[in-house]
Amino acid sequence: MNSLIPLLVAVPLAGAALLLLGGRALDRFGHWLGTLAAAGSFGIGLVLFAEMLGRPTDQRPVREFLYSWIPVNGFQADVAFQLDQLSMTFVLLITGVGTLIHVYSTGYMAHDERRRRFFGYLNLFLAAMLLLVLADNYLLLYVGWEGVGLASYLLIGFWQHKPSAATAAKKAFIVNRVGDLGLSIAIMLMFVEFGSFAFGPVFGAADDASEGKLTAIGLMLLLAACGKSAQVPLQSWLGDAMEGPTPVSALIHAATMVTAGVYLITRSSAIFDLAPDAQTAVVAVGTVTLLFGAIVGCAKDDIKKALAGSTMSQIGYMVLAAGLGPIGYVFAIMHLVTHGFFKAGLFLGAGSVMHGMNDEVNMRHYGGLRKYMPVTFATFGLGYLAIIGFPGLSGFFSKDKIIEAAFSKGGTEGWILGLCALVGAAVTAFYMTRVMMMTFFGEKRWQPDPETGEEPHPHESPKVMTLPMVVLAVGSVFAGALFTYGDAFLKWLEPVTGFEEGHPPIPAAAVTVLTTVCMLAGVGLAYTMYGRTRVPVTPPVGSALTRAARRDLLQDDFNHAVLVRPGSALAATLVWFDSRGLDGFVNGLAATIGGVSGRLRRVQTGFVRTYALSMFGGTLVLVATTLLMRSV
């Protein structure tokens, strides 16, 4: 049965190869081929899952060695897979949501002439993401890690003829590379410390290493996680990534790839548990980002960018939980899965809205759409209730547990984290209600297409698009309750991540009540501002904070001032130095030695050429002489 594991990766990889290399002949049915590959991988995942459930807990993790990848003295990298409960969770999420989004895309991309290529990239993404979560060592994980980055690059820039899309794609890749630098260094540190970077050996020996070394490894892993999961300070790419087609935003930039950082930290729990300083850094990053993303989400008028801010913020919750150690890992992953459902659903809903509104993304140009798109409204609405943590829905259970764990951190720190998480919950409710109100309620603010002058005629999307939305809505509603019923999710994951009961300074029930109160406050405020008041078509000037939030809290201005501009200046200076300074010096030297009057251009004239050729002649004579000497 273990031999099925490589197939999980191989099936979508084969799909990608076929779709990208296959010619036009595949254009007609290529999208279904891609969907079939995704579904096939999901099917294999289900088989493996059923099989895993059939085994006693201690025998659930399995390992499948394929071949020795890079064997060099003392350095052993294998292509080997590990399937344990954590990987299994991801496999089902990736392939399950992935398949739904493939189905959705057959409708969404129906009129794109490069549809086959789009599905090829989606399949490539699935293969890379599965490799990431199935690798049994960090170097192989790295391949998946950058593989998803590549797929993300290709898909963000899918409409490459738009300069903004091409720029966004490049930005995402470069910012992620900065994070990847962290992963590289972490692997090198592990190699020097343990002589290995495979999960089992490293985690087994982590006890022997000094705390300082483990902290360094942990911080480098955190850097990697920041890049992939768009956490502060490497968050700036995610908003721009919304240039990609909306199914991409749903799958890659909401449900799966961006959560890879949370996977990395949870997977490396053996290291983080022994490095409290690194954990503190993780917690800090998560907390800052959950507020940062939420604030940005409040100010955006672009529906996808508002949702992107939300994604950042929700992943901030997960990172915060993962940084709390054994009291948080399980809940980080639980929120990751429920978020996968409702955020993917929300993005698909946004895509459905855009589909019916001439690709309009500005929510100020929406309004009153609930009557025109009832299914989209209902599924989006359920996703909305799930994300704000409406009692009984998925987000309620998973987010509540994280806030409780944050309080349980203990001491002043626990209070700060808990309160920040509570504020975040209120802000989440605010911005999501704002999205909901501006899009589906109020009066129509529809604008004619600026190019064609065509009035929008909002309509419900076809079944291939609404069906995945319905499935995800069902998940958004029930997943949380299902996971917490009898602590099912906890019992499932605990053998891998470990678990400690948290002890919040206030009763758990009080935390739940507080969370709900905060949520209601957020909803109420947003309802007053956007539900009961008319939404202006042109955005009001807004406060300084609003204006800053619209500019993503000045992240790009900061990066430009600190990195891009000095970097470009340095490159320009070096280009000058290379041709005038270094080369000028050498040319001058050569000219002087050559007895030519130090004028650069004379090197280019026949003089020096003759000189050089005569030197050659000399060498030839030398060789000829030695050849002749043989007879001597």
Place this chain on the structure above:
Amino acid sequence: MSYLLTATCAVPAAGAVVTAALPAGNSEARRRTTKAVALAVSAATLALTAVVAARFEPGGPRYQLTESHSWIRSFGISFSLGVDGIGAVLVLLTAVLVPLVMLASWHDSDPAPAPEGSFEAKRRTQGFFALILAVEAMVLVSFLATDVFVFYVFFEAMLIPMYFLIGGFGDRAGGPDAGKQRSYAAVKFLLYNLLGGLVMLAAVIGLYVVAADQDLATFDLPTLTNAIADGKLAIDPTAEKALFLGFFFAFAVKAPLWPLHTWLPNAMGESTAGTAVLITAVVDKVGTFAMLRYCLGLFPDASKTFAPAILVLSLIGIVYGALVAIGQKDIKRLVAYASISHFGFIIMGIFALTSQGQTGATLYMVNHGISTAAWMLVAGFLISRRGSRLIADYGGVQKVAPVLAGTFLIGGLATLSLPGMAPFVSEFLVLVGTFSRYPAIGIAATFGIVLAALYALLLYQRTMTGPVKPRMEGMPDLKVRELAVVAPLVALTLLLGVYPKPLTDMVNPAVDATLSQVHQTDPAPAHPVAATTGGEHE
């Protein structure tokens, strides 16, 4: 004694002579005959090197298939050849690339419209292909020679055909002063390398004098290195340092190492894309290869002494090359500066003196050859369509020529060492091998991977994406011939990325031997876990 290695070198050499002697003429038919003959010769050479690789036993003695033909007895010079694992993979690289370069340059030597009927027009095609074969023959001897003097002669002689290739055959995309620029580039190439060669000649003679002094009047490399390792040949430390620097200088110019690199952008920029690939992917590798074999083998103590300084220079090269690449306006010069950055990695891997570093450096030579060839040759195809090397003249190519754009992206991704592609394996090995001995330098070098992403993706973005620029509409996509060039390179890049073991199996023993010559062992892990080999740990 087998003559396999001699044959491997003699076939392209003879091919060069035959090609040059083919009836000259301007007719299409004659040119086609010339090209077919040259391509057949390079294919035959590839077949011979495949036999060499197949006969090579990774577990066997260091030098295999050895042969020796006495040459200048009075000086202990013999035409000795032998192949070790490092030489073997580089010989393979050379033999694989040359036919592809020929195929890519198929029309580069065709007479330009203007000088019809001139002497140059008549001789161009014969000359171009003969020169390529001559370079191949000399490079092969350099990789296979086990005699210091023989190596020196061919290392130097290589300059002659290269000089004419650079100076005589441009890419027809330069400005009005292209001819002037080209001869400047050729002369600069020649002067730099000649200077390096002359310094090396002095060191070669010096080595002979020192050895002869101790009754070891020979240029035979294994004899010399064994004698040095056994202590039978003791070179005075000061003399050793001087001799080391003499050899190293020549190799550092060839490789090239910062700050001796400035000839490379001119040479690669002005010559044809095929010649540029010959320079950076093949000829320059002789420099890094020679550092491994000659500098470390002959002067182990001096190598260790100078290693930190060389590492700093290579680190500067990595960052500097990448930064200058980012600022380039010319596609081919950008690729050249990217290569300078990559040569920094190769030299760093060699002088980190760890097995990961050196195996990584050797693989790097191969992988850089393949990936840069793909990147540069596609760039050449692009340039030949528009007649400009300026990045600013391009835009939106992916819309009109998606296959060209796609392969160009793959070349760029390989250059930025995307995991899953061959260059990642070698770059990571170099980094980890350097980090284990010099952590600060290793970490600083990782910044190179961010910069590489910048220059590679910026180039792609500026040329291939966005709206279609004027004079770009109707640009044809890759032709069958061009696809035949790129497809094997892409396939190799992917194959060696996921399964580099055939190469590491060959290279590892040679690296062990090199490291034992310099008496270096790898730094041990602080808290080693039980040795893990292929899937044993559970």
